[in-house]
Amino acid sequence: MPLEVRSDRYYKLVTMDRLLPAAIDAEISRVLEESMVRAGVDLRLGQPVRALRKRSDGVAVVTDAGEEVFDEIVMGLGVRPNADLAVSAGVKLGQTGAVETDEFMRTNVEGVFAAGDLVEKQHLILRRKVWIPLAPAANKEGQVAGANAVLPGSLRMRGIVGTAVTKFRQTYVARTGLSEAEARANGFSVESTVIKARTKAGYYPGGVEVTVKIVAQSGSGRVLGVQVIGDDPVVAGYVDVAAAAITAGFTVEDLFFTDIGYMPATAPVWHPLIVAARTLSGGRF
Amino acid sequence: MPLEVRSDRYYKLVTMDRLLPAAIDAEISRVLEESMVRAGVDLRLGQPVRALRKRSDGVAVVTDAGEEVFDEIVMGLGVRPNADLAVSAGVKLGQTGAVETDEFMRTNVEGVFAAGDLVEKQHLILRRKVWIPLAPAANKEGQVAGANAVLPGSLRMRGIVGTAVTKFRQTYVARTGLSEAEARANGFSVESTVIKARTKAGYYPGGVEVTVKIVAQSGSGRVLGVQVIGDDPVVAGYVDVAAAAITAGFTVEDLFFTDIGYMPATAPVWHPLIVAARTLSGGRF
Numbered sequence: 001m002p003l004e005v006r007s008d009r010y011y012k013l014v015t016m017d018r019l020l021p022a023a024i025d026a027e028i029s030r031v032l033e034e035s036m037v038r039a040g041v042d043l044r045l046g047q048p049v050r051a052l053r054k055r056s057d058g059v060a061v062v063t064d065a066g067e068e069v070f071d072e073i074v075m076g077l078g079v080r081p082n083a084d085l086a087v088s089a090g091v092k093l094g095q096t097g098a099v100e101t102d103e104f105m106r107t108n109v110e111g112v113f114a115a116g117d118l119v120e121k122q123h124l125i126l127r128r129k130v131w132i133p134l135a136p137a138a139n140k141e142g143q144v145a146g147a148n149a150v151l152p153g154s155l156r157m158r159g160i161v162g163t164a165v166t167k168f169r170q171t172y173v174a175r176t177g178l179s180e181a182e183a184r185a186n187g188f189s190v191e192s193t194v195i196k197a198r199t200k201a202g203y204y205p206g207g208v209e210v211t212v213k214i215v216a217q218s219g220s221g222r223v224l225g226v227q228v229i230g231d232d233p234v235v236a237g238y239v240d241v242a243a244a245a246i247t248a249g250f251t252v253e254d255l256f257f258t259d260i261g262y263m264p265a266t267a268p269v270w271h272p273l274i275v276a277a278r279t280l281s282g283g284r285f
Numbered sequence: 286m287p288l289e290v291r292s293d294r295y296y297k298l299v300t301m302d303r304l305l306p307a308a309i310d311a312e313i314s315r316v317l318e319e320s321m322v323r324a325g326v327d328l329r330l331g332q333p334v335r336a337l338r339k340r341s342d343g344v345a346v347v348t349d350a351g352e353e354v355f356d357e358i359v360m361g362l363g364v365r366p367n368a369d370l371a372v373s374a375g376v377k378l379g380q381t382g383a384v385e386t387d388e389f390m391r392t393n394v395e396g397v398f399a400a401g402d403l404v405e406k407q408h409l410i411l412r413r414k415v416w417i418p419l420a421p422a423a424n425k426e427g428q429v430a431g432a433n434a435v436l437p438g439s440l441r442m443r444g445i446v447g448t449a450v451t452k453f454r455q456t457y458v459a460r461t462g463l464s465e466a467e468a469r470a471n472g473f474s475v476e477s478t479v480i481k482a483r484t485k486a487g488y489y490p491g492g493v494e495v496t497v498k499i500v501a502q503s504g505s506g507r508v509l510g511v512q513v514i515g516d517d518p519v520v521a522g523y524v525d526v527a528a529a530a531i532t533a534g535f536t537v538e539d540l541f542f543t544d545i546g547y548m549p550a551t552a553p554v555w556h557p558l559i560v561a562a563r564t565l566s567g568g569r570f
Contacts, residue, residue, distance in 0.1 A: 124544075135554045136547045143563075143570055155570055158542035165546040174546055236551035237522020243544045244526050248533030257443035259409075259528045261450040261459055262421045266521035269420045278428075285428055285440055 017046035023164060024213075024227050025179045027194045031211050031229045035171040079133060081118050096120045096131035103156040105145035113149055115141035122159035124247060125178055125224060126186055132162060162225075163243045165236045172232065174239035177225030177246045180215045189218040193280040197272035199232050201264035208232050214242075214252070214276040221251035226273070234266075238273055252277045256285050302331035308449060309498075309512050310464045312479045316496050316514045320456040364418060366403050381405045381416035388441040390430035398434055400426035407444030409532060410463055410509060411471055417447060447510075448528045450521045457517065459524035462510030462531045465500045474503040478565040482557035484517050486549035493517050499527075499537070499561040506536035511558070519551075523558050537562045541570050 018029040019036075036043055044063075051062040058069040081098040083091075092108040094100035098120040105113045117133030119141060137160050147155035163176040183190045192215040200207030210230030216223050226242035228235040245255050256277040262269045270278070278285060303314040304321075321328055329348075336347040343354040366383040368376075377393040379385035383405040390398045402418030404426060422445050432440035448461040468475045477500040485492030495515030501508050511527035513520040530540050541562040547554045555563070563570060 134547065136545060136556070136559075139554055140542065147570065159544075161544045163544045163546040165548040165551050167548065167550055172551065174551075176544065176546070233551045234519055234522055236546050236548070237519055237525065240522065240543075240545045240556075241525045241529050243546070244529040244533065244535070244540075247539075247543055248529065248535070250529070250533070254532075255529075257425065258525075258532055259444075259446045259448045259461065260421060260525045261448040261461070261521050261528070262419065263450040263452065263521070265452055266450050266457065266459075266518045269424055271421070271525075274421075285432065 015048040028227045094120045098131040104148040113145035115145040124159040170231045172235045173229040174236045175227040176239045176243040195276045197275045204264040212276040300333040313512045379405045383416040389433040398430035400430040409444040446531045455516045457520045458514040459521045460512040461524045461528040482560045489549040497561040
C-alpha cells in the first residue's frame with residue numbers, strides 16, 4: 001500500500017516564509033538564509049507541502065508548484081509536551097498544555113514533583129507561564145525538585161528569559177528575551193536596531209562579521225531582547241551577557257556602560273553588544 | 286660606556302613569584318604557567334633581577350643565582366599615568382595619581398574634561414576610585430566627556446568592575462570583579478571555589494578544558510569576582526556574563542538561575558559558570 005501523508009490530516013500546517021520565525025526577527029532570518037544558500041541549500045520558503053507520496057523512485061513532495069521526488073525527507077513538525085503519564089496520575093496541566101508546577105516544582109498532586117521539558121516555565125519578561133522546552137531550565141528544575149523533595153521549601157525555581165542557541169554549519173544564531181515580533185505581539189511598545197560589527201579588533205586575524213539586533217521597550221529603555229548571528233560560536237556568549245542583563249532589568253544605557261572586556265583577539269574595543277546599545281540610543285551615547 | 290641598569294635605581298623592583306598576581310589568584314596563575322611551560326618557556330619566578338649589563342655577546346641579566354647572557358631583553362615594568370600636561374594646566378590628580386573627574390568627566394578646571402587611561406575610574410564593588418587604565422572605560426569616558434561638553438549633564442559615566450582579558454598563544458585568561466586576594470585585602474569576607482569544566486558538551490568535538498574561579502561574599506552570597514582560563518577565546522565571554530551579573534549585584538544563586546544558553550557546540554548543558562556557582566553553593570543547588 002503506498003504511503004500517503006496528507007498534511008491537513010495530522011497537523012495544522014504552518015508554512016514558514018522565513019527561517020525560525022518563532023525565535024528570531026526577519027533581519028536575522030535573512031542572514032541565516034544567506035548562509036544556507038551560500039552552502040548550497042536550495043531553500044523553498046512559503047511553499048506549503050500538500051502531500052507526500054511514496055513512489056518506486058523515492059518520495060514525491062506535492063506543493064502548489066507541482067511534484068518533486070526525493071530520496072529521503074526529514075520533517076520538522078515542532079514539539080508538544082507528552083503529558084499522558086502525568087495526566088493519568090491526576091497531574092494538572094497549565095494553559096500551555098504542559099505540566100503546571102509551583103516554584104518548588106510541586107504539581108497539584110501531593111508528593112509528585114515535575115521537572116523538565118514536560119513542564120511549563122515562568123517567563124521573566126512576559127510574567128506568565130510559557131512552554132519553551134530547553135535543557136538548561138529542565139536541568140535546573142530537576143535540581144530544584146530534588147532539593148525540595150528532600151528539604152521542602154529549600155530552593156525556588158526562577159523563570160527563564162528565552163535564551164536559545166542553534167547553528168547551521170559554521171553559522172551560529174543565538175537569541176534571548178523577546179524578538180521584536182514577540183514583544184509587539186505581547187503589547188510592548190518597542191524600539192530596535194540591527195547592527196553589523198566584528199568579533200575581533202579590525203586588524204586582528206580571524207574576526208568575522210556578526211549581526212546584532214537589540215530590542216528595547218520604548219520610554220523605559222529596558223532591554224527586552226537580543227539576537228546575534230555570525231560564523232563564530234562566541235555569538236552564544238554575547239547572548240548570555242544579554243540574558244544576565246535582561247534578568248537584571250538593564251536598560252540600553254546600563255548595557256552600554258557594562259564593563260565588558262576587551263582585547264584585540266576576543267572583541268573590538270567597542271564590543272558588538274555595546275555598538276548595538278549605542279546605535280539604539282540614537283547618538284545620546 | 287657599558288650600559289648598566291641597576292634595578293633599585295629606577296623603580297621599586299617587584300619580583301613576582303607567580304604570573305599576573307595583581308589580576309588573578311594563584312590557582313589561575315598556575316594554569317597559565319603550565320601553558321607557558323608546555324610551550325617551551327623557561328619561566329623563572331621569584332628571582333629578582335639585580336642588574337643588566339651590556340656585554341659584547343649580549344646582555345647579562347644578574348640575579349642572585351648568577352649571571353646569564355641573552356640576545357635581547359624585554360622588561361615589563363608596569364604603567365603609571367602620564368599626567369604632566371594635566372598638572373601643568375592646573376588639573377587636580379586623585380589619590381591614585383591619575384586625573385580626578387566627576388561622573389561627567391569634568392576636571393576641577395572649568396571647561397576642561399578628561400577621559401582615557403589618564404583618568405581614575407570609580408570601582409563599582411570597592412566604591413572608591415582606582416586606576417585601571419583599560420580601553421573600554423577609556424573610550425566610554427570619551428563619549429561621556431563629549432556628550433557633556435556639548436550638552437552639560439546629559440550623560441553620566443558609570444564605574445568599572447575590573448574586567449580584563451589577555452592571552453598567551455592559544456591560552457586565554459579573563460577576569461572581572463575582585464580576585465580573592467583583592468577581596469580579602471579590601472576587607473571582604475569571602476568564599477571561593479575553583480572548578481574545571483569543558484567549553485562544549487562532552488561528546489562534541491573541539492571542546493577544551495576551562496578553569497573557573499568564582500569569589501563571593503560570605504553571608505550575602507554576592508558574586509565579587511570571576512576568573513576563567515582556557516585554550517578558547519570563549520572564556521572572555523564567560524567573564525562578560527559575570528561582569529553583567531556583578532554590575533547587577535547578583536548572588537551566586539542568581540547566577541546559577543540565569544538563563545544562559547545551551548547547545549552542544551557552544552556549551553555543556555551545565556555551563557562552566559553555572560557549575561562554578563553550583564559548586565560554591567556546597568550542594569544547596
